[in-house]
Amino acid sequence: MKTIILNGNPVEAEENTTVLTCAQKAGVRIPTLCYHKMLSAYSGCRVCLVEVSHRESKAPPRLMPACSTIIDDNMVVDTESETVKKARVFIIELMLSRCPDSEVIRRMAEEYGVFSGENDDVVRDYLLNRAPRVKETNCVLCGLCVRVCAEITERHALSFETRGVQRVVTSPFRKVASKCIGCGSCAYVCPTKTITVEEAE
Amino acid sequence: MASQYRMNLMVCTGTGCVSNKSLNIIDALNREIEANGLAEEVQVIPTGCNGFCANGPIIVVHPEEIFYQLVSEEDIPLLVEEHLLKGRPVQKLMYTPPETKNPVPTMSEIGFFKKQMLIVLSNRGIIDPENIDEYIARGGYKGAAKALTEMTPEQIIEEIKASGLRGRGGAGFPTGKKWEFCRNAKGDEKYIICNCDEGDPGAFMDRSVMESDPHEVLEGMVIGARAIGAKHGFIYLRDEYPLALERVLKAIDQATEYGLLGEDILGTGFDFTISVNRGAGAFVCGEETSLIGSLEGMVPEPRTRPPYPAVSGYKGSPTNINNVETWGNVPHIIARGAKWFSGIGTETSKGTKVFSLVGKVNNTGLVEVPMGIKLREIIYDIGGGIPDNKKLKAVQTGGPSGGCIPASLLDIPVDYESLKEIGSIMGSGGMIVMDEETCMVEVARYFLSFTLGESCGKCSPCREGTYHMHTILENITKGKGREEDIELLEKMGTLIKQTALCGLGNTAPNPVLTTIKHFRDEYEAHIRDKKCPAKVCKALITYTISKEKCTGCTLCAKNCPSKVITGERKAVHVIDQSGCIKCGICKSVCRFDAVEVE
Numbered sequence: 184m185k186t187i188i189l190n191g192n193p194v195e196a197e198e199n200t201t202v203l204t205c206a207q208k209a210g211v212r213i214p215t216l217c218y219h220k221m222l223s224a225y226s227g228c229r230v231c232l233v234e235v236s237h238r239e240s241k242a243p244p245r246l247m248p249a250c251s252t253i254i255d256d257n258m259v260v261d262t263e264s265e266t267v268k269k270a271r272v273f274i275i276e277l278m279l280s281r282c283p284d285s286e287v288i289r290r291m292a293e294e295y296g297v298f299s300g301e302n303d304d305v306v307r308d309y310l311l312n313r314a315p316r317v318k319e320t321n322c323v324l325c326g327l328c329v330r331v332c333a334e335i336t337e338r339h340a341l342s343f344e345t346r347g348v349q350r351v352v353t354s355p356f357r358k359v360a361s362k363c364i365g366c367g368s369c370a371y372v373c374p375t376k377t378i379t380v381e382e383a384e
Numbered sequence: 385m386a387s388q389y390r391m392n393l394m395v396c397t398g399t400g401c402v403s404n405k406s407l408n409i410i411d412a413l414n415r416e417i418e419a420n421g422l423a424e425e426v427q428v429i430p431t432g433c434n435g436f437c438a439n440g441p442i443i444v445v446h447p448e449e450i451f452y453q454l455v456s457e458e459d460i461p462l463l464v465e466e467h468l469l470k471g472r473p474v475q476k477l478m479y480t481p482p483e484t485k486n487p488v489p490t491m492s493e494i495g496f497f498k499k500q501m502l503i504v505l506s507n508r509g510i511i512d513p514e515n516i517d518e519y520i521a522r523g524g525y526k527g528a529a530k531a532l533t534e535m536t537p538e539q540i541i542e543e544i545k546a547s548g549l550r551g552r553g554g555a556g557f558p559t560g561k562k563w564e565f566c567r568n569a570k571g572d573e574k575y576i577i578c579n580c581d582e583g584d585p586g587a588f589m590d591r592s593v594m595e596s597d598p599h600e601v602l603e604g605m606v607i608g609a610r611a612i613g614a615k616h617g618f619i620y621l622r623d624e625y626p627l628a629l630e631r632v633l634k635a636i637d638q639a640t641e642y643g644l645l646g647e648d649i650l651g652t653g654f655d656f657t658i659s660v661n662r663g664a665g666a667f668v669c670g671e672e673t674s675l676i677g678s679l680e681g682m683v684p685e686p687r688t689r690p691p692y693p694a695v696s697g698y699k700g701s702p703t704n705i706n707n708v709e710t711w712g713n714v715p716h717i718i719a720r721g722a723k724w725f726s727g728i729g730t731e732t733s734k735g736t737k738v739f740s741l742v743g744k745v746n747n748t749g750l751v752e753v754p755m756g757i758k759l760r761e762i763i764y765d766i767g768g769g770i771p772d773n774k775k776l777k778a779v780q781t782g783g784p785s786g787g788c789i790p791a792s793l794l795d796i797p798v799d800y801e802s803l804k805e806i807g808s809i810m811g812s813g814g815m816i817v818m819d820e821e822t823c824m825v826e827v828a829r830y831f832l833s834f835t836l837g838e839s840c841g842k843c844s845p846c847r848e849g850t851y852h853m854h855t856i857l858e859n860i861t862k863g864k865g866r867e868e869d870i871e872l873l874e875k876m877g878t879l880i881k882q883t884a885l886c887g888l889g890n891t892a893p894n895p896v897l898t899t900i901k902h903f904r905d906e907y908e909a910h911i912r913d914k915k916c917p918a919k920v921c922k923a924l925i926t927y928t929i930s931k932e933k934c935t936g937c938t939l940c941a942k943n944c945p946s947k948v949i950t951g952e953r954k955a956v957h958v959i960d961q962s963g964c965i966k967c968g969i970c971k972s973v974c975r976f977d978a979v980e981v982e
């Protein structure tokens with residue numbers, strides 16, 4: 184067993200547990216987007232960032248993804264510090280500028296006060312009101328579909344293509360993959376409901 | 385260098401000189417030498433990069449160390465007749481400093497070389513990199529022999545720790561400590577990696593080391609493998625470096641043949657092999673966790689640390705990764721001792737650093753300097769100052785992860801801490817000199833366009849954030865900037881640095897943040913006055929022809945690619961602004977300085 188200090192309180196959990204799992208058990212809520220408990224951690228969306236430091240180390244606290252950071256004795260975790268809140272809101276704002284009509288993202292934004300926050304924040308103002316949209320899509324590139332297809336159904340029918348903002352999720356050669364069994368797992372895990380499954384004729 | 389020859393002609397065959405036809409020069413030299421019956425007395429040796437790339441092709445004649453530059457095939461008959469036959473060095477091929485106009489005959493007297501201190505590059509231009517005997521004749525593999533026969537792994541690590549060597553790949557982590565972590569990590573199989581992905585634009589230090597002295601890197605890896613307990617090492621080599629690939633493969637073959645790699649090295653029972661992997665062609669491949677993923681056959685994408693590679697790296701085994709130059713220092717430290725090495729440099733930064741000095745500086749090339757040297761010395765004493773007597777504006781270090789240092793801070797010492805303090809980083813060794821005609825907003829935009837294109841797209845702050853920052857910068861350079869944009873860039877940049885997954889995103893905003901810090905007035909001029917003070921940003925400048933100065937020679941009109949300059953011969957010419965593409969050709973062809981930019 185390992186004990187961490189979570190928002191000031193000692194919390195015990197088994198070895199190799201992530202900060203996220205540990206927090207969930209203790210009833211502390213941390214938002215996630217690219218995480219699914221059945222799949223390997225990806226740590227790409229960054230919405231689960233929390234502040235982590237160590238009692239025995241003089242190093243200042245660092246923002247770490249709760250979904251993949253493994254707990255350790257003497258680890259001190261803060262999920263609600265000013266730094267965490269600012270980082271979290273920034274990530275949600277980035278997501279919102281990418282897919283302004285996604286319901287999940289809008290709900291998340293609501294919950295974490297993006298719409299009710301100060302109106303004179305230049306970053307928020309830019310991302311919500313002025314930034315050009317990267318692509319006309321609600322895909323947030325969380326990669327859940329790619330992982331579920333590879334890790335659960337072991338079909339590998341989806342993957343990322345190209346890099347940076349050009350990145351898209353697609354099937355080999357952009358055709359329906361011969362290995363796709365139409366199971367719909369990808370659509371099921373998609374947080375923004377961007378993948379749809381059609382009945383074959 | 386074989387001693388039966390009266391003279392040795394070291395011809396640079398680094399990438400720069402080869403592209404300037406140094407291989408043809410070697411053929412021409414051999415032909416002339418043969419024709420003059422000198423083959424028994426004079427030898428031509430192809431070497432690695434000499435460093436003074438701006439002035440290549442380069443030949444250095446030993447033993448007198450006569451330095452010839454900008455040599456062409458046509459110069460060879462003269463050179464052979466005058467110097468080799470008659471013993472009269474050829475003045476017109478020597479380096480002539482712009483200030484004195486007196487040719488400088490020997491290499492060590494040339495300013496470019498005088499203030500350099502060579503450790504990692506100590507064999508450059510002196511040995512044939514494709515011949516292991518020459519490396520050994522210069523003391524090569526002595527360090528490996530000492531480490532394997534006289535030292536325990538713990539002693540090797542202690543020696544590296546005591547030397548104060550820090551990683552040369554960018555972050556400057558203490559090398560001995562890294563080795564110790566990996567040695568102490570649990571695991572049966574351990575690996576070491578040499579990072580030769582070198583993705584920073586304008587940087588070519590690692591390529592040069594690999595091309596001019598591959599055995600130095602191999603020797604460093606043998607020593608490191610012994611210290612850490614690794615049986616196999618990888619060299620991850622940027623695929624754009626074919627010559628380095630050829631040479632390092634040859635070096636591995638030769639070292640294996642000599643029993644310096646493979647099984648039972650030097651009869652000590654220690655086994656170690658090295659394989660070379662060609663880079664997958666993205667900047668992020670140089671980031672250690674992506675690199676390891678790429679070695680494993682996956683798409684190069686970073687992953688969260690911890691766990692660090694020292695604990696869980698290649699195929700989950702403890703893995704130690706170091707930069708080419710870091711490995712290159714190791715044999716020297718073991719052979720000459722930690723005390724010697726730690727005597728060079730400053731309190732926290734020991735030894736030397738190799739920089740590729742490029743941009744608006746007279747002597748571009750590769751330089752190795754002791755840590756603690758002032759930037760001013762690198763740019764003026766070694767670099768020979770700024771061309772055309774222009775004024776220095778800034779120096780960029782650390783590539784897309786680094787920052788711009790203003791001319792007012794030229795006297796800071798070059799070490800990890802000082803550079804960090806002013807918002808830049810040591811980086812892997814790119815050093816770009818910028819003169820008064822450089823627009824700092826445009827520089828920031830350029831670097832952001834690089835990171836935007838190279839962001840892998842895995843984490844949202846780097847992927848989306850660099851896109852937004854780039855868009856804002858582009859608007860500013862187009863005259864569409866808004867009053868709050870500076871604050872916006874600063875805030876967004878700081879958030880991206882904190883939240884991105886890997887070093888690429890953690891450092892991508894640096895060029896923007898440092899230029900805002902030191903050149904805020906330029907940003908303001910773009911945003912408020914819609915002016916580019918350096919007269920670079922096309923949307924913010926106009927070309928006009930001075931009524932007083934124009935003689936009506938028609939040269940500008942003839943050369944204008946858009947054909948928008950009109951005027952009769954001997955009458956004042958006029959530019960039609962609506963069609964002007966602001967290419968600046970009229971200004972560069974005008975002999976009367978009549979074209980003005982505002």
Ligand SMILES: Cc1cc2nc3c(=O)[nH]c(=O)nc-3n(C[C@H](O)[C@H](O)[C@H](O)COP(=O)(O)O)c2cc1C
Nearest residue numbers: 551552553579582583670671672706707710887888
């Ligand atoms: C985006 C990115 C690119 C990098 N590229 C290189 C590179 O080309 N060469 C290199 O040696 N290190 C590079 N690094 C640093 C490596 O991750 C790693 O720190 C280094 O190889 C460690 O070696 P050292 O301790 O000897 O410096 C890069 C880091 C990042 C974040």
Ligand code: FES
Nearest residue numbers: 226228229231250
């Ligand atoms: S849920 Fe942790 S980074 Fe996405």
